[in-house]
Amino acid sequence: MMLRNRRNEGLFGLALVAPFVAIYGLVFVYPTIKLFMTSFTDAPLIGDGNFVGFDNYARLPSDRRFGTAVWNTAYFVLITVVPGTLLAFAIALGVNRLAGRLQAAVLALFFLPYILPVSVVYLLWDWTLNFQFGIAMYLFDMLGIARIPVFKSTAWFMPAVGMITIWWTAGFSILLFLAGLRTIPTEIYEAAALDNAGRWSTFRRITWPLMWPITALVLTIQLISQLKIFDQVYLFSVGGRPNDNMVLVYYVFQRAFQSDQGGRAAAVAVVLFVIVIVVSVLNFQLTRLSGGRDR
């Protein structure tokens, strides 16, 4: 057996992580630093600009479209993150009670939307809810309800896109919850049954607290991905009334690619970056604290 050489081992370890560090530096760290630098300039989309200090940031509070974007993003997070997580949990609990082929089939049904690309999701729902030709509208007509221009009215847009997003992404959360449910030893449930615990108290005293780490994980994943919402909002609002349905990433895109203002776009991107970091750290701490209570 060879003698271990600490120094060699360290070098070997470095060599193994080097490719990752290099790629991470190239495609994440470097662009991020560049982003911060660009946000202090009046750069167009292509090329460099002059240093303008905090101008790009100073104009944000009075920028109405930025205000709409912040509000809509927050609203979207509110209507998708917690409801989406709870719904996925509920579905996972249901699927968990099934067994064998039936369970696999039902799980597949719930997971199917998740593998669809966003463009297909958009087409499916546009065909369903289109004001003139959507299938749902004929249903409305039959029931005598007035047609609703779902994606063209500000009141309906965000709730509809939120619902579609939950439908689309719930599959992945369900899988995580299901994996979590399977790690809870059956002995605990047996012990609870011996103690005459009812279904509700079994859930409240055993399943919920034991599942909390998974719930916290799903919440965090959902929170971060919904803060970065773009694709669905873009597809459903392009050509219509984009500025009323503005979300933060869309605003970055609009400033950069449509208005040719790289510097101002970068400033908005930095704000979003900070929001995501703050909110996810806060979320992590909160879920940790509240999770500790029941233990």
Place this chain on the structure above:
Amino acid sequence: MPNWFKLTKAVLLAGGLMTSVAHAEETVTWWDFFGGGDGVRMKQLVADFNEAHKGKIKIDATTLEWGTPFYSKVQTSAAVGEAPDIMTYHASRIPLAVKQGILQEITADDWKTMGLGRSDYAPATWEAVSIDGKQYAVPLDTHPIVLYYNKDLLKKAGVLGDDGKPKGMDSRENFTATLKALKAAGVKFPLGSVTADGNFMFRTVYSFMGQQDGELMTDGEFLAGDSAKKLENSLAVLSEWTKEGLQSTYTDYPATVALFTSGEAAMMINGVWEVPTMTDLKNNGKLFEWGAVELPVIFDHPSTYADSHTFALPANKGEEMSPEKRAAVLEVMSWMSKNSLFWATAGHIPAYGPVTNSAEYKAMEPNHTYSSLTANIIFDPKTPLAGIAGPIFDVMSNFFVPTLNGEMEPAKAVEEIKAGLAEL
């Protein structure tokens, strides 16, 4: 373990051999954004070109998504030297492209090589591709909007004139009367309007502004003087039609075309690029008798908004175009211009004068009927903020949708648009 070095070498060698074989033929990479009926025609033109230049030049064409996606891609690809050799471009987008430095100038020598020049184009068209006296694109066509109509339905409602054109094209009152007659005759939507897509409605609204000599931008100022009032008037007409149930509401682009072709809408304001859709449907026996005419005169005098499709050469950063490639690209633009009579079957009005002056062109229908509008065309204001998928489009469209569907008063919309434009 396989010898990766040898393998890589072999692959590289094979690749090198292939390019040297193909070298005799110059391949021109081409991007366009023609996805509809006109896309079919453009593919035909490209195939014809390749046939006529076999062994010399070959166009390798790709069609990308029209609008924002196309222009986002062009801007970024030119910046990293990955843009095509030639691309189609909207004249309205040229001011921004020149500001960004992503287009090559078409020099006087180039024009000479192509055998084309200023005298071949209408002054407004030539002006649309010129910035500070330099040209940045070769105009292919102008594409205005027109009024499509269903002759069968109009006849039934008694509003088809003896000349085969709709009645009431001369004033707001008379045109509204025509719409009402259609409604009374049981037509679901007298006018099919793209009311869910503010980007599209810009064309109609701006045409109506032009009918009152309103300007979007005067000496760098948006909606100066009474132009704001003229915008309000234009929106008021359209929202009045909505209130009286005369036009389709919350209808997006494809739905509008579908409403018209299925006979649920008797008339439709849309671009000339839908002419091939109608022609093809009619040839397959799936369409009624139809026609297309210049927009009705709702205000003082006829006026129609148009943009121009052009050919432009991207300024690929860090990539010098070889003389052989440049010659090939110039040949492409020259050939396409001179053979643009076929492009007229896509509805567009060819920009190249000798084509539109030819007897063959004058015999084409419905092109000839609506060609009267060429005298009354207005283009976008010349600013980097204008054009397809540009910021002005976005701001205005955002308030067109609520206004045209009766959610917002025209006066309020104009106020919001002015505030939005000031924030650009």
